[in-house]
């Protein structure tokens with residue numbers, strides 16, 4: 318139950334602390350969010366009692382609260398923008414109740430004037446603070462909500478830069494660093510799904526601390542960082558609503574997506590904190606992650622050209638090199654010969670598979686591999702049996718053209734008949750075939766989102782279908798894909814087990830994309846394949862060794878026609894597959910550190926400070942005469958290490974030496990990788 322207010326809300330994680338000051342009849346004030354403060358802390362002063370009134374300022378001082386309102390003396394961006402037919406537009410808590418437990422607080426704000434009730438939820442697990450908001454319309458008329466932040470965080474006055482991520486199909490996680498100034502910084506996505514263009518998260522560098530936040534949401538979103546009058550910044554993040562999208566009837570409520578926030582000494586600590594939080598959100602079959610099986614995905618090797626006999630041969634060849642899961646990608650269903658038709662007709666193409674998919678699936682399973690299948694449930698092609706019988710199932714706006722993208726339209730996931738159809742069709746496949754894996758694609762942005770905008774309903778409809786299928790088939794894993802990395806976020810991760818990181822498998826491009834991914838998501842859910850050379854997306858050719866070394870740390874797979882490899886390449890592929898199997902526990906259970914050495918070297922380390930697998934990448938040619946040594950700050954300065962596969966025959970060295978002086982490296986050619994294991998002796 319909600320109690321009367323305590324004076325302070327202090328939430329500690331292992332290495333982070335949030336301090337909130339409560340006073341009567343108003344929203345609590347944000348005093349501190351950052352690196353851990355001691356237990357038993359007594360904050361220095363009470364802001365409400367001590368802050369002097371600046372000249373020409375309202376007599377009622379309005380510092381940053383956990384949920385700033387509007388029209389009440391707070392001149393920064395409000396966390397809520399709402400009105401009832403133009404009235405009740407100003408929001409200010411008139412009463413506050415707090416329920417505080419260890420590590421969490423529910424803060425209930427009543428605005429008895431605007432008749433709005435709002436619950437801000439804050440809870441810390443490990444080092445991640447999860448924030449969300451629910452709002453109930455307690456007034457008589459409809460409450461029109463334009464903005465409702467999932468969370469509001471303070472950032473310190475010494476916050477300097479923010480790194481966010483831009484991109485496009487084939488080029489996800491393009492890092493963009495902006496300076497924080499007195500101008501508002503804002504990123505917004507209105508593509509209807511998470512998007513390739515605007516990952517819903519960012520990293521802020523301040524003096525002595527790095528902050529990170531991401532939104533667990535697969536739809537439209539916005540975030541903004543705004544300088545405020547006391548020199549700090551406020552960081553708001555939430556779903557972005559279209560006009561008229563959220564209209565709450567009397568006593569109707571809305572709950573937002575969750576914002577995950579953390580802080581650490583550097584970006585690696587932020588990544589590690591996010592990895593722990595995301596790992597805790599994944600619902601693995603059986604409650605525990607199994608070692609991530611090596612994939613063979615048919616897409617780039619076959620595209621739509623499915624020939625059953627060739628795929629049976631491919632399965633044979635895949636099993637020989639050590640593949641553990643065979644994923645039949647797009648092209649298997651009725652009439653699907655290219656990307657112009659058939660989405661929605663989720664039964665096997667009888668020309669390509671005269672006896673259905675069972676013979677191929679059984680063959681795969683008989684070889685000891687799992688069988689996975691590609692679907693794109695939310696979509697329909699106008700040229701499909703589904704569309705011919707239910708043209709009204711596609712989202713549209715009356716009077717506007719139906720804008721296709723990749724020749725497809727989007728099904729209205731709010732409709733119970735659409736949900737039922739998709740569930741029945743996919744459930745039939747899962748019932749009739751030995752399928753243990755679905756690759757769930759979403760290959761277009763959403764434009765016409767219905768006569769009343771249904772962007773968020775669309776996201777919830779997709780989640781509901783995934784949840785229903787998972788409840789009915791709990792052993793089936795799901796891969797979230799949207800033309801590669803268009804739906805990578807901490808929301809869909811609650812229904813899925815792997816992301817397809819990008820359709821660009823070029824290893825140079827991937828090295829950068831994966832670093833962006835790993836800032837927010839753990840490596841075991843990062844789909845990473847050895848593709849063909851030249852790479853289909855870029856046309857660049859790369860050695861198998863480089864492609865293997867870049868794919869190795871993720872959820873490893875192969876996306877080429879294994880039958881066509883020459884003996885040397887096949888042997889090398891086998892070596893990478895067995896190397897992955899040997900290291901996957903180390904790669905996928907521990908911490909990840911990433912850094913840049915001198916002269917363009919990139920490095921990445923996985924494991925623990927006492928047992929790490931180090932991957933050193935050189936993308937561009939060396940510019941120095943002698944290679945620089947590489948400092949390894951994640952090691953234990955008091956330990957001595959055994960080095961496996963290190964250059965110059967080094968087999969033992971002190972941690973302190975490797976931290977301060979660094980590991981001596983020979984020259985490396987462009988597009989090569991070195992992999993070294995360091996274990997404490």
Ligand code: DGJ
Pocket residue numbers: 616646647691758760798799800801817819820
């Ligand atoms: C986009 C995905 O990212 C690809 O891997 C592949 O599944 C295609 N869609 C199939 O249409």
